Structures are given as C-alpha cells and as structure tokens.
Amino acid sequence: MVCTGCALLCDDIEVGENDCRHACRIGDAHITSTNQIDPVVNRSPVDMDTAIKSAAEILVSAEKLVFVGFGNSVTEAQATGIELAKKVGAEIKTFHTGIFDDILDGRVKTCTLPEVRDYADVIIFLGCDPMNTHPRLLSRYAYYPRGEKRQHGWDEDRTAITIDPRFSHTASICKDVYTIDPHRQIEFMDALMDALLSKVPKTTYDKKRILKLAGTLKKAEFGVVFAGTGASTPPRDAIVRLMDRLNESSDFRLLSLAPGYNLRSIAEQLHRLHNRPGGVGDGVGSGSSGGGRGSSGDGTDLHEADCILCLGFDLMNSLPAHGINGKMIVIDPNETLTSRYADVVIPCAAGGIDAAGSAVRMDGETVEVPLTRESGRLSDVAILKRLLEVV
Numbered sequence: 439m440v441c442t443g444c445a446l447l448c449d450d451i452e453v454g455e456n457d458c459r460h461a462c463r464i465g466d467a468h469i470t471s472t473n474q475i476d477p478v479v480n481r482s483p484v485d486m487d488t489a490i491k492s493a494a495e496i497l498v499s500a501e502k503l504v505f506v507g508f509g510n511s512v513t514e515a516q517a518t519g520i521e522l523a524k525k526v527g528a529e530i531k532t533f534h535t536g537i538f539d540d541i542l543d544g545r546v547k548t549c550t551l552p553e554v555r556d557y558a559d560v561i562i563f564l565g566c567d568p569m570n571t572h573p574r575l576l577s578r579y580a581y582y583p584r585g586e587k588r589q590h591g592w593d594e595d596r597t598a599i600t601i602d603p604r605f606s607h608t609a610s611i612c613k614d615v616y617t618i619d620p621h622r623q624i625e626f627m628d629a630l631m632d633a634l635l636s637k638v639p640k641t642t643y644d645k646k647r648i649l650k651l652a653g654t655l656k657k658a659e660f661g662v663v664f665a666g667t668g669a670s671t672p673p674r675d676a677i678v679r680l681m682d683r684l685n686e687s688s689d690f691r692l693l694s695l696a697p698g699y700n701l702r703s704i705a706e707q708l709h710r711l712h713n714r715p716g717g718v719g720d721g722v723g724s725g726s727s728g729g730g731r732g733s734s735g736d737g738t739d740l741h742e743a744d745c746i747l748c749l750g751f752d753l754m755n756s757l758p759a760h761g762i763n764g765k766m767i768v769i770d771p772n773e774t775l776t777s778r779y780a781d782v783v784i785p786c787a788a789g790g791i792d793a794a795g796s797a798v799r800m801d802g803e804t805v806e807v808p809l810t811r812e813s814g815r816l817s818d819v820a821i822l823k824r825l826l827e828v829v
C-alpha cells in the first residue's frame with residue numbers, strides 16, 4: 439500500500455493482520471488509527487443525510503465562504519471541492535503552498551526525490567524537522583542511502599546542514615547547525631548572501647561561521663534545500679533570492695516539506711486554474727497563507743468569513759476558536775480539535791486507507807493511492823459530489 443501519513447507517499451508499506459511493516463511511527467499511527475467521528479449537527483449526533491443537508495443549507499445561505507485545507511484529500515476530492523467552491527462562490531485558502539507556487543512558476547529550480555538520493559552532496563534543512571514530519575526522508579532519499587553518484591555513504595558523500603530557530607531532532611544528526619532568531623531570519627539570509635559573494639557580512643550573527651557555511655555551499659556539486667513551514671512564512675522571498683545567489687556559484691534545488699500528503703496537488707490545480715487563458719478560475723478566489731493565523735494578507739480574512747468549510751484540515755490547531763465568527767463545516771476522517779467546535783461534522787473515508795484515489799508526492803510525482811480496507815464510510819469525493827448536487 440501507499441502511506442498517506444505525509445507527502446513522501448511511501449509505496450513499500452505492507453499491512454498484515456496485526457502489523458504494519460516499513461511504515462514510520464507517523465505512518466503506523468495514521469494507518470492503524472481508529473479515532474473516527476460520527477456525523478454531528480450543532481453538537482448532536484445525526485445521520486449522514488441530515489449532516490449533508492445541514493451543510494448544504496449553510497453553504498447556500500452564507501455570503502463570505504472560505505474553504506480551507508485540501509492537503510489531506512486525494513486529488514479527485516480536491517477537484518470536486520474546487521467545483522463546489524465555484525458553484526457557491528467560495529474562496530479556497532490553502533496553507534503553506536507558497537513554495538510550491540514558486541516552484542510551479544519557475545522562480546526556483548527543483549528536482550525529484552530520486553535525484554536527491556542519486557546526486558545530492560549538500561543538503562540544507564531550512565526551517566524544517568523532517569525526522570518529526572517526514573520521518574523516512576533521510577533514510578530513503580536525503581541523507582543515508584547510497585545513490586548513483588553517492589556511493590561512499592553519508593559520512594563521506596553528503597553534508598547535511600540545519601538552519602532553524604530550534605535545535606531539532608534533525609539538527610542533532612547534521613554536521614553543521616545554525617540556530618537562528620525567528621525574528622532575524624532575513625538578517626541571516628542577507629548575511630549568507632553577502633558571504634556567498636565573498637563579502638564580510640554586516641550582521642550580529644557569527645561572521646566566521648557564516649563565511650564557512652558560504653564556502654561549503656559554493657563547493658556543492660548538487661545542493662538541495664528542503665524548506666519547511668518555518669521557511670514559508672515572511673522570509674519566502676528571501677529564499678528565492680538566496681536560491682538565485684546559490685545558483686550563481688553552484689547548483690541548488692528547492693523542495694517543500696509542507697504538511698499534508700497531497701498539498702502539492704491542490705497547489706498545482708489552483709495554479710492551472712489561475713494561469714489558464716481567459717481568466718482567474720471562473721470566479722474561484724484563492725489565497726495561500728504561510729502561517730495559518732487567519733489573517734494572511736491575501737484573500738478573505740478568516741475572521742470575516744461567515745462560513746468556513748474545513749476539508750481534512752484541523753484549523754483550530756493554528757487559529758484560536760475566538761478567531762472564528764462564521765459557521766463551521768468539517769469534512770474529516772478523524773476527530774480533530776476543529777471537529778469539536780464545528781456546527782456540522784461529516785465523517786469521510788481516509789485516502790489510502792478506506793478510500794482510493796491519486797495524490798501528488800512532494801516532488802511532483804503522481805502516485806496512485808489504492809484502498810487498503812473496506813469500511814463502508816463515504817469518501818470525501820462522494821460527500822462533496824452530494825453537496826454539489828444539492829446546493
């Protein structure tokens with residue numbers, strides 16, 4: 439089976455009667471999760487038909503609608519969600535898709551995960567901790583495996599560097615670690631860019647260490663920057679500038695380590711919608727936010743929305759409950775903090791567990807996601823199609 443625990447979409451998982459082989463701890467918990475929910479309207483359990491009808495009534499009566507999430511749904515559900523958003527005039531707000539947009543716009547160079555395994559000699563983990571978010575990244579692609587041009591093993595062939603506000607688990611295995619002040623990330627980037635031009639940077643950070651880092655990066659044959667959520671917030675443009683500067687002296691690629699197993703797919707679909715000839719997606723507004731604090735600066739502020747539909751997304755994990763004033767609809771396989779606050783909760787089957795479909799891996803590779811077990815639950819595609827029929 440394919441694990442949908444994160445955007446690596448590991449395809450070597452074997453699920454037995456009582457065990458789950460090859461999956462990491464996140465994947466194992468995801469695959470074996472029994473934390474499911476019942477349909478709920480106004481905190482009372484109801485049947486599925488009533489929940490879907492109540493959600494439809496909210497959707498047709500609302501004026502400022504925002505759909506959030508989409509990163510934990512198969513591509514087919516995302517496409518149906520876009521159709522529904524068009525029909526009811528909703529804005530789609532995705533979180534942490536900014537770096538995908540830069541990649542899709544061609545603002546930065548990227549590569550595939552097998553290319554990382556085969557060629558990468560310098561790897562930077564920027565604002566991310568894959569050991570806790572994409573646990574098999576290092577063992578399958580980024581650090582430990584031998585690749586076509588990296589035959590001598592990680593200790594000889596690869597240099598791993600972490601640049602992060604925290605000393606993370608990933609930092610603990612890296613040769614070089616730069617712990618930066620979250621409020622002075624751009625200062626660090628600017629200092630590094632100066633150092634890459636062999637200028638002594640004007641900074642309060644350790645100049646000698648930054649010059650040493652620049653020296654390592656300039657010697658890279660095939661460098662890869664993995665950027666996480668800590669890098670998709672305000673310094674995002676700084677990352678594009680840094681990538682440009684790195685590529686003046688060496689060859690560096692950027693990959694996003696965003697949360698959600700299928701975030702790249704929704705970024706691609708919205709990108710196509712907004713870049714096709716003749717308009718900006720038939721009226722579907724969309725905005726992407728780096729942080730998830732509700733006022734992203736692009737699109738409708740979540741505080742102003744009178745209806746928020748969360749598709750496979752735990753909004754309350756990022757936004758306090760008092761920040762929400764509109765009605766809330768949740769479509770999710772599992773109980774979340776948000777589902778406890780929602781006006782309508784519609785449980786759905788989980789992609790790759792009890793629903794089949796397709797997904798796009800973090801590097802752009804399309805992966806078929808087969809069904810692992812039958813459960814009788816409706817998929818999110820089926821739920822969204824039913825909503826589409828009645829609104």
Ligand code: SF4
Nearest residue numbers: 441443444448462465
């Ligand atoms: S690394 Fe991600 S896709 Fe692979 S097993 Fe772990 S959670 Fe699943």
